[in-house]
Amino acid sequence: MTAHLKMAELHCHIEGAASPALALQMARKYNVDVSGIIRDGTYVWEDFSRFLTCYDAVAELFRTEEDYALLAETYLTELADAGTIYSEIIVSPDHGNTIGIGSDAYIAGLAAGIEAARAKTGIEGRMIITIIRHLGPSAAEHTALYAARRTHPLVTGFNLAGDERLFSVADFARAFDIPRDSGLGLTIHAGEMAGAFSVRDALDHVRPSRISHGVRAIEDDDLVRRIADEGVVLETCPGSNVSLQVFPDFTAHPLRALHAAGCRVTLNSDDPPFFHTSLRQEYEIASQVMDFSDEQIDGMTRTAIEAAFIDEATRARLLASL
Template identity: 35%
Template sequence: MERVRDLRQLPKAHLHLHFTGSMRPATLLELADKYGVHLPDALRGGEPPRLRATDERGWFRFQRLYDIARSCLRSPEDIQRLVREAAEEDVRDGSRWLEIQVDPTSYAPRLGGLIPALEIILDAVRRASRDTGLGIRVLVAANRMKHPLDARTLARLAVRYADRGVVGFGLSNDERRGLARDFDRAFAIARDGGLLAAPHGGELSGPASVRDCLDDLHAGRVGHGVRAAEDPVLLRRLAARGVTCEVCPASNVALGVYEKPEDVPLRTFYEAGVPMALGADDPLLFGARLAAQYEIARSAHAFTDAELAELARQSVRASRAPEETRQRLLADIDAWLAAPPSQEPHGLSAPSRLGRPTG
């Protein structure tokens, strides 16, 4: 078997991770027992639930599972635990910089309101960063299922905390609902306040949703964006503008966007010059964390170690990390590639490759 380098040792930035979705399965079980929350079998079974969100019923089931998991986060201590454990998992997978995405309105009712919720989250981020050595920042995300005025409120709040750890503004939930342009004012507020615009698009909907992110929201990064592969003109536009797509291969397959890992258009993007930042999305529901996404690129798309190193560089360049941090990470990526391959194959363990949760 060909000798390869350990992907968990490859320095990288993690730019697409949702807050509740970052939780360890074992932590969810403990918190559910603590608060008397009944978890459906899909969240108790020890394996990722079977999901297919390409139709409305499937997306509703996915969202329901996510909402149940989120209901188990009820105290500042729960928030601190989630962020600390997410940071620990990222460090284990070679992440050196994490931008975690959160809609604080989802946690506000149990944490004393919108502002206290965001402050508790940011405090947890600072503590986890200090304790693990992982650089962590926050993207505040609006929910496209809610009124655009709510998004404007969140954008103003995000700008207010731009000097305390918020680096970007996103838009999540079912991209088939509502129009991107309905949220243009919220994104203008965020951009004017110095925040990165990073809306979701091009996963459940086709290339048009990616164009809307570019035209209406002036996206600097696009969450997912994989359906742009269906439009060569759009691919050239993304490449020319250097807009990074936060591609999450395991979740694309788990949600039924593609039938198998080989179908995710990693090669198409790479060869078109579209920068990518591989992300885990919601490992609680999809089972695979960050290093497993790179393993998919290696095993399903035959990416060489040199190409995997370039993917890691693209993630670092697209991050909001300080320039000094970026340069250090890029040098460490070069060092990883310069080191000789291991004597034994260093792919991920079979459970990670198969997308099973590791607890």
Template identity: 35%
Template sequence: MERVRDVSELPKAHLHLHFTGSMRPATLLELADKHGVRLPETLTEALGRGESPKLRATDERGWFRFQRLYDAARSCLQEPEDIQRLVREAAEEDLRDGSGWLEIQVDPTSYAPRLGGLIPALEIILDAVETTVRDTGIGMRVLVAANRMKHPLDARTLARLAVRYADRGVVGFGLSNDERRGMARDFDRAFAIAREGGLLSAPHGGELTGPLSVRDCLDDLEADRIGHGVRAAEDPRLLKRLADRQVTCEVCPASNVALGVYEKPEDVPLRTLFEAGVPMALGADDPLLFGSRLAAQYEIARDHHGFTDAELAELARQSVRGSAAPEGVKGRLLAGVDDWLTGEGSPER
């Protein structure tokens, strides 16, 4: 009988995980009870059944509904202890899935009103990361993300703040929320500030809109990585450009299906990107709402796209290479990938 290696034991890096979206469902329900927050029934009922809420974000009404659920969950994070718990549990889940390096993405302005302001909010988050790294041993850093729905001047403020805390664990600057709103070029100055401060440029693009949004991220924001980027598969010339420049796409298969970008897991163009030579870092995006974490994304590649263990190992390598991890950490993780591949593996499930 053929033996199949356990993807949860495959060393990897996790480069696309949103802060609130990383929360365990049970934690959300406990924090809502703790703070007297009334969550939408669609969310509590789905989580109570151990399921994910039904979502679709290919139109503005669907995106608004998704954002409403996310905002409701975020409102349950009100105290430093809540932040510490979320960060620790996100790390524990990642370690369980084989991740040795996690870059968690956060817009601190969303938490500032409850945590004493923008600077205290980011410091509380960074303190939680520092404590978690010490307690769990995982490599973990923060990517500060601006919001497309807000004014570009707000993004510049965040970029300056992110650079200020680069020595405390901030490694990159992103741009999230509905990519159909806010042109990438409107945020070019913010990204220039971040790049000049030594941070990675990692905006979202190529999820809800097509290849044009990926090109805009490359041209206007000089992206080192693209959050999602799957719609680049529709443009062979763009694929070649991404491959030639080795721009990593943070691909989140379960998220793409949950939000209606693709109908089925097999429709996500993993093979197209992989065979074009575009580096990928599989990510869970918002497991609280999409119902699957990091290892499950590798299972999708195996079960729905026929990725062999050797190809899964290469995906893991690409995630490590695309990360902001120190060279020593990268070397250790890459060696672990080789060990996973050359070992006997786990019995057929």
């Protein structure tokens, strides 16, 4: 059991962290029928495409700055209560524009929630702005320019998410140059729904310090060695990978093989209620199913804090707490 171990998370999409109970609360607030996406207190989807549809429908239930403050505060408080000391949430200013409150209000609401959770529990939180792959390179560059302005000090990173099967990583190289020049940390979704080639493309064209998922690098031994040699951190999400059938079960998941090869790996929940998981459950899976020792799991937490997009004083304080 890992209940005595502190945790840190680098990879969670904030709308994907909304529990069905909170989504139902928002649906009642706005009189929205959610019977097609929530049944018996569980999100309903069948494959990756329908998961994205379900995710978008849940995201549309949060419509005001206050709604987003509630979402962030609720999730980070839950994390802190479970023993988490640090969390990075993936956020999409484009969604703020879609729902009509604008990017600034969207970010401000999330920031208020992060700060409220920190005041209550001491948990540190930061935001990673993401561009949406299936919206295309032009929209991505527009969002990148917004991210580079760093309208809130809790915005510290930049990511690419969405349907990995559309466009190529090279199409978004310019979008990543913009936040890199502004000092934001870089991570990118690759090696989840697409194979090892997508991880190699990400390393070649974006040069991130972290890869979101990256687990299908295991299909290429040379690539695994490169990841280990370059010290690129993998934000692994085993529960998500198995739920989406990237791998059939946890025994087939490559986390142990990647760790044994010297790759710097971390544990994350991705979209926890959609995948019937939590950050604590991911730690339990690593311990009970994958047979990692407490020392090895604590090392993954240390890796997460070492790779976090935070100032050095905060990093030192968090590392000292381990």
